[in-house]
Structure formats: C-alpha cells, structure tokens
Amino acid sequence: MALLPVKFDLKKRVKLAQTVWFMYWFAVLAGVLVLSMGLFFKIELRKRSELMDNNESHFLPNLLILMGLIACSINVFGGKVCYDSLDPDKFAKWKPMLKTYLVFCVGFNALLLVTAVLCFLMRIPMQFTLAEGLRNGMRYYKDTDTPGRCYMKRTLDLMQIEFRCCGNDNYRDWFEIQWVSNRYLDFSSKEVKDRIGSNVDGQYLMDGVPFSCCNPSSPRPCIQAQMTNNTAHYSYDHYTEDLNVWKRGCRDALLFYYGGMMNTIGALVILVTMLEASVTVGMQYVHSSLCNLANPEDPESESEGWLLEKTVKETFTDIMDKMKSMGKGIKVEEGEPVVETVS
Amino acid sequence: MPFMPVKFNLQRRVKLAQGLWMLYWFSVIAGILIFSLGIFFKIELRKRSEMMDNNESHLVPNLLILVGLLACGLNAFGGKVCHDSLDPIKFSKWKPMLKTYLLLCCGFNVLLVLVSLLCFLMQFSVYLTLAEGLSYAIRFYKDTDTPGRCFMKRTLDMTQIEFHCCGNNNFRDWFEVQWISNRYLDMSNDVVKDRVLSNVEGKYLMDSVPFSCCNPGSPRPCIQHHLTNNSAHYDYDHRTEELNIWTRGCLEALFSYYSSLMSSIGVFVLFAIILESVDMAGLKYLSTALETMAEPENPECESEGWLLEKGVKETFSDLLTKLKTLGRTNQVEGGDAPEANT
Numbered sequence: 001m002a003l004l005p006v007k008f009d010l011k012k013r014v015k016l017a018q019t020v021w022f023m024y025w026f027a028v029l030a031g032v033l034v035l036s037m038g039l040f041f042k043i044e045l046r047k048r049s050e051l052m053d054n055n056e057s058h059f060l061p062n063l064l065i066l067m068g069l070i071a072c073s074i075n076v077f078g079g080k081v082c083y084d085s086l087d088p089d090k091f092a093k094w095k096p097m098l099k100t101y102l103v104f105c106v107g108f109n110a111l112l113l114v115t116a117v118l119c120f121l122m123r124i125p126m127q128f129t130l131a132e133g134l135r136n137g138m139r140y141y142k143d144t145d146t147p148g149r150c151y152m153k154r155t156l157d158l159m160q161i162e163f164r165c166c167g168n169d170n171y172r173d174w175f176e177i178q179w180v181s182n183r184y185l186d187f188s189s190k191e192v193k194d195r196i197g198s199n200v201d202g203q204y205l206m207d208g209v210p211f212s213c214c215n216p217s218s219p220r221p222c223i224q225a226q227m228t229n230n231t232a233h234y235s236y237d238h239y240t241e242d243l244n245v246w247k248r249g250c251r252d253a254l255l256f257y258y259g260g261m262m263n264t265i266g267a268l269v270i271l272v273t274m275l276e277a278s279v280t281v282g283m284q285y286v287h288s289s290l291c292n293l294a295n296p297e298d299p300e301s302e303s304e305g306w307l308l309e310k311t312v313k314e315t316f317t318d319i320m321d322k323m324k325s326m327g328k329g330i331k332v333e334e335g336e337p338v339v340e341t342v343s
Numbered sequence: 344m345p346f347m348p349v350k351f352n353l354q355r356r357v358k359l360a361q362g363l364w365m366l367y368w369f370s371v372i373a374g375i376l377i378f379s380l381g382i383f384f385k386i387e388l389r390k391r392s393e394m395m396d397n398n399e400s401h402l403v404p405n406l407l408i409l410v411g412l413l414a415c416g417l418n419a420f421g422g423k424v425c426h427d428s429l430d431p432i433k434f435s436k437w438k439p440m441l442k443t444y445l446l447l448c449c450g451f452n453v454l455l456v457l458v459s460l461l462c463f464l465m466q467f468s469v470y471l472t473l474a475e476g477l478s479y480a481i482r483f484y485k486d487t488d489t490p491g492r493c494f495m496k497r498t499l500d501m502t503q504i505e506f507h508c509c510g511n512n513n514f515r516d517w518f519e520v521q522w523i524s525n526r527y528l529d530m531s532n533d534v535v536k537d538r539v540l541s542n543v544e545g546k547y548l549m550d551s552v553p554f555s556c557c558n559p560g561s562p563r564p565c566i567q568h569h570l571t572n573n574s575a576h577y578d579y580d581h582r583t584e585e586l587n588i589w590t591r592g593c594l595e596a597l598f599s600y601y602s603s604l605m606s607s608i609g610v611f612v613l614f615a616i617i618l619e620s621v622d623m624a625g626l627k628y629l630s631t632a633l634e635t636m637a638e639p640e641n642p643e644c645e646s647e648g649w650l651l652e653k654g655v656k657e658t659f660s661d662l663l664t665k666l667k668t669l670g671r672t673n674q675v676e677g678g679d680a681p682e683a684n685t
Contacts, residue, residue: 144562144563145562153559153562154560157559158559161559179564180563180564181562181563183563183578184563184577184578185577186578210564210565211557211564211565211567212559214554214555216496216497216500216501216504216555219487219488219496219524220487220523220524220527221522221523221527222553224554233527234527234528234529234532235526235527235529
C-alpha cells in the first residue's frame with residue numbers, strides 16, 4: 001500500500017511538472033537569499049569584531065553561506081530534471097540519479113532545519129562574547145597611542161552614537177575605569193594627584209562620561225562631567241534626570257540588534273525549509289508517476305504517483321533490514337578466511 | 344530628398360521592430376528610475392526642511408516625478424506599437440496616431456532638457472536656502488521649550504553628528520549665539536551675570552560648542568568648553584589642534600551632499616534624453632518603412648525608411664510656411680467679419 005497515492009493522466013503530469021519547475025526557480029531564489037543573508041551577517045560581525053575582542057564565532061554565517069550555495073545548485077538541478085521530465089528520452093538520462101538525489105534532498109532539508117534552530121540558539125554564546133569584548137573595549141578606550149588599539153576610542157564612540165547606548169550595563173561603567181589617557185593629564189596639578197592617590201590602582205577616575213554618551217534629544221546642553229554632583233550644575237538632579245545621557249547599556253543594545261538579525265534569519269530559513277520540503281515532495285510525485293506508466297510506450301497512459309512506495313512502517317523496516325544486511329555482509333567477509341583455513 | 348534614408352527588407356524590419364521594443368522597455372525602466380529619484384530627492388528635502396527654514400523649493404523633485412510618470416506612459420505606448428508593428432492589421436490601428444505621438448515625444452524631450460538644466464541651476468537656490476536656514480537653526484538651538492522649535496536642538500545635533508560638521512561656516516559661529524537656554528542658567532551667579540552684561544544684547548555667550556561638534560577620531564577626550572583658552576587644558580593649543588572638533592561648516596557639508604545628488608540626477612536625465620531620442624529615431628524609421636512598402640499585400644517586399652521626408656532646410660521652411668498660413672487665416676477671418684458686417 002503506497003503512502004498518499006494519486007492518479008495521474010498526461011494532463012495532470014504536465015501540470016505537475018510545470019508547477020514543480022516553477023517552484024524550483026523560487027527555491028533557487030530562496031537559496032540566493034540564504035546565501036546573501038549569510039554574507040550580510042558575516043559582514044556585520046566583522047564590522048564590529050573589535051568590540052567582540054576579535055573573538056566572535058563565524059560558524060553560523062559560514063554555515064548559512066554553504067547552505068545557500070548547496071540549495072542553489074540542487075534546486076537548479078531539480079529544475080532541469082523537471083524541465084526534461086516531459087520528454088521521455090531526456091528523462092531517461094536523469095532517471096537513475098533521481099533516487100539518490102531525493103535522499104540527498106531529504107538530508108539537506110534536515111540540515112536546513114538544524115541551521116534554523118542554531119540561528120535561534122547562537123544568541124547565548126554571543127551574549128558572553130559581547131560582554132567580554134565591550135569590557136575590554138572600554139578599558140582600551142584611552143589607548144589611542146598603542147598600536148592595535150588606537151582606533152578603539154573611535155569605534156566605541158561611533159558605536160555609542162549609533163546604537164544610542166552608554167557603557168556596558170549602564171553609564172556608571174565609565175566611572176570605574178580611567179578613560180582619559182595619561183598624556184592629557186597634568187601630573188603636577190593637585191587635583192589630578194588627589195584623584196590618582198584616591199584609589200588602589202592609581203587610576204584617574206571621575207564621575208564623567210565621554211561625549212558619545214550624550215542624548216541629542218535632551219532639552220539642555222549635555223552634562224558629561226561631575227554627573228553625580230547636583231550642586232555642580234544649575235537645576236540638576238541626577239536621580240531624576242533621564243534625558244541627559246543614554247540610559248541603555250551597549251551590551252543590551254548590541255545583543256538586541258544581533259539577536260533580532262538572527263531571529264529574522266532563522267525565521268526565513270524555516271520558510272526556505274518548508275519550500276524545499278514541498279519541492280522534494282513534488283519531485284517525488286513526478287518521479288514516481290513517470291516510473292509507473294501503465295503502458296511505457298504510450299505517453300498518454302495513466303499512472304500512479306505516491307510519496308512512499310510502501311507505508312511508513314514498512315519503509316522503515318526495509319531500511320533497518322538493509323542496514324542489518326550491510327552489517328552482516330561486513331561480518332561475513334571478516335569470518336570467511338577463518339572457514340577456509342579450517343576446511 | 345529624404346533625410347538619412349535606409350533600405351529595409353522584411354528581415355531588417357523585423358530586427359528593427361524587435362530591437363526597438365527592447366529599447367522601449369529599457370526606457371520604461373529609465374522612466375521608473377527617474378520617478379524614484381524624484382521621490383528620493385523629495386524625501387531628502389523634507390527630512391532636513393527644518394535646516395532650510397521650511398522654505399525649500401520642491402520644484403525639481405515634483406518635476407522629476409511628473410516626468411518619470413510621463414516617460415513610463417509614453418514608452419509603454421511606444422513598446423506596444425512596436426510589438427504590434429509586424430502585424431499589419433494591428434498596426435493599422437495605431438498608424439493614424441503615430442504622427443501626434445512623435446510630436447509629443449519631441450515636446451517631452453524638450454521638457455527633459457529643461458528638467459536637466461534645472462537640476463544644475465537650482466543648486467544655487469538650495470545654497471541660499473541652506474545658508475539662511477542654518478543661521479536660524481543655530482539661533483533657535485536653545486529654544487527647546489518653544490512649540491514649533493522644540494526639536495531644533497535634536498535636529499541640529501543629529502545633522503552635525505551625521506555630516507561631520509560644526510556651525511554654519513565653522514565652529515566659531517557657536518561663539519556668537521547663546522545656545523544654552525535661560526532655564527539652565529543660574530542668573531544669581533556672578534559669572535553668569537558678568538557674561539550676560541558683557542555684550543549689548545544681554546546674551547550668555549561663551550567660547551564653547553555643543554557636544555555634537557566633537558570628532559570621535561580625536562585621540563583625546565573632546566574639549567568643548569574654553570576652546571580658545573590654551574591654559575584651561577593641559578597640552579592644548581587651539582591654533583594647531585585639528586582633530587578635536589569638526590572643522591567643516593554644516594553649510595558646506597549639506598550643500599556638497601545636495602549638489603552631488605542633484606548633479607547625478609541631472610546626468611541621469613541627460614542619459615534618458617539620449618535614450619528617448621534614439622527611441623524616437625527608431626520609431627520614425629519603423630513607421631516610414633512600414634508605410635512605404637512597394638506592395639502593401641506582400642509583407643516580404645522592400646521598403647525605405649527615413650528620418651525626415653524632405654531635407655532639414657526644406658522641412659524647416661515648410662513648418663514656417665505652415666505657421667504663416669495659420670497666422671494669415673486668422674487675419675483673413677478677422678477681415679471677413681467686418682466685410683460680412685458691411
């Protein structure tokens with residue numbers, strides 16, 4: 001008993017082949033889409049790799065690029081087969097390969113599903129990479145004269161402006177590190193000496209933030225220095241002031257951005273998986289209907305197409321038997337030389 | 344003597360019709376591009392209309408949108424005519440309209456030339472509008488509590504950050520206006536009172552700039568206040584310091600952005616004019632080739648196509664004579680009436 005059998009006459013077969021060919025071309029476009037999403041994600045990771053300590057994992061975008069390329073090629077092949085399927089001579093060329101091709105497609109679909117799941121899960125390692133990278137980024141903010149770190153200040157400033165965030169968790173992170181380079185500190189000044197002497201590490205700490213934390217929407221000019229000192233500024237209360245600097249931390253902002261991107265890519269990959277599954281099903285019907293012509297010489301004869309030749313249980317037991325016989329074949333080969341020597 | 348005649352047989356006619364049909368579809372795409380460029384330009388002007396005192400002229404983008412739509416329509420019609428030209432029955436439907444259509448296309452080309460000229464000339468108007476608008480913007484920077492101007496601060500800050508510029512011509516423009524609202528000035532403070540009294544208009548002026556003038560590429564944290572006072576900061580010389588704040592003025596930055604946009608649109612419209620002219624010439628050849636078939640019943644006969652039926656001079660003098668006779672008929676009609684009355 002075949003699984004989901006459908007009767008086909010010539011007209012239905014032609015319609016099926018045309019529809020499946022059309023769907024294969026959509027699937028090629030979908031493959032190109034997956035490839036471009038992988039490239040886009042890779043570029044976005046590279047753009048901000050300084051903030052992730054050059055330590056970010058490129059596994060997911062590389063996988064997406066590979067999946068996109070494979071999807072394009074197998075869908076182009078499938079489209080070609082569908083196009084030739086109505087001509088018995090051309091189709092006879094492709095017939096022997098179709099069974100392996102369909103098995104390969106099923107495997108590829110499973111891989112696509114795994115990729116989609118990964119897109120949603122990779123958020124977690126990204127969180128840790130970002131947290132550590134940003135912490136280091138802030139520590140190296142002042143090192144504009146150290147080769148390899150001289151652009152950290154600019155990168156961090158541009159990122160805080162673009163993503164509307166300040167510090168790692170919030171703006172107070174800037175109070176805990178020295179973000180002014182020693183080259184611009186007057187060590188003969190009493191104030192500077194006091195501040196440096198006031199903590200164990202000898203760092204020049206202050207309750208100020210860089211200008212890139214400023215919020216342009218604030219009605220008053222930005223207060224960057226002496227932020228926790230209410231008397232230093234007229235009509236200012238740092239407990240209630242919430243428009244002066246950005247309140248959000250950069251780790252949250254970047255995670256939201258990358259997380260959103262990965263969620264979208266994951267959703268699109270799921271849609272592409274569904275499209276691929278449907279074209280595989282369509283191809284299976286095309287293949288089975290053309291293989292079962294009642295009268296092989298007459299193209300207008302009726303035929304029957306199905307999803308699986310036997311029911312699910314029987315197909316499964318068949319596969320298990322095949323694998324067992326393959327296993328036994330290997331064992332017999334090993335056992336044979338023993339028999340020969342005895343007799 | 345026809346102007347630039349070319350002999351056609353059936354194959355050449357078919358090739359011409361097919362090539363022309365494809366060219367008309369390219370022209371439709373070019374029309375769509377002009378339309379979208381017009382919309383993009385309109386959006387860009389609207390986005391920064393606050394910087395231009397809401398006074399900017401939308402003539403060029405509106406013209407571009409109109410011209411884009413016209414181009415699409417005319418070229419789609421031309422493509423349809425080409426598609427039908429090889430079938431005598433369908434073509435006879437379009438034949439009478441072709442002369443008017445070609446005249447329309449001529450007029451449309453003249454309009455395109457005008458639009459392209461405007462794209463280059465209106466840059467002056469944009470420059471003047473920007474200069475005025477930016478000076479108002481800097482003056483209204485502090486009015487974050489005045490309805491209608493409360494977003495000027497944010498807009499100007501974002502513009503300075505985005506376009507990497509400071510002030511109108513340079514950062515010193517900020518020294519001449521009060522950019523801190525009175526609400527945040529402690530009027531009982533002596534320093535504040537001194538500053539306010541130190542100038543005729545009673546403004547709180549200082550040698551500082553807003554944070555949006557800061558250059559993130561500077562190796563040292565941004566120095567915004569006491570910019571001209573070297574002793575206020577360690578190891579600072581305001582005459583040699585270049586990376587601290589943006590040195591470019593926003594007028595120059597915004598103008599170079601808009602002028603490059605307008606110049607590119609102008610160049611693209613010129614390209615569209617060339618494309619349209621080629622279309623017109625091709626259609627003229629096709630229609631004359633189909634009209635002058637030696638044997639109308641036999642589609643495979645030879646024919647001749649041309650650009651103008653007589654030479655350029657003769658066509659021109661013909662046109663002039665036509666215009667004169669039109670003028671004379673009016674005069675005669677005017678003369679007839681008094682005769683009829685008498």
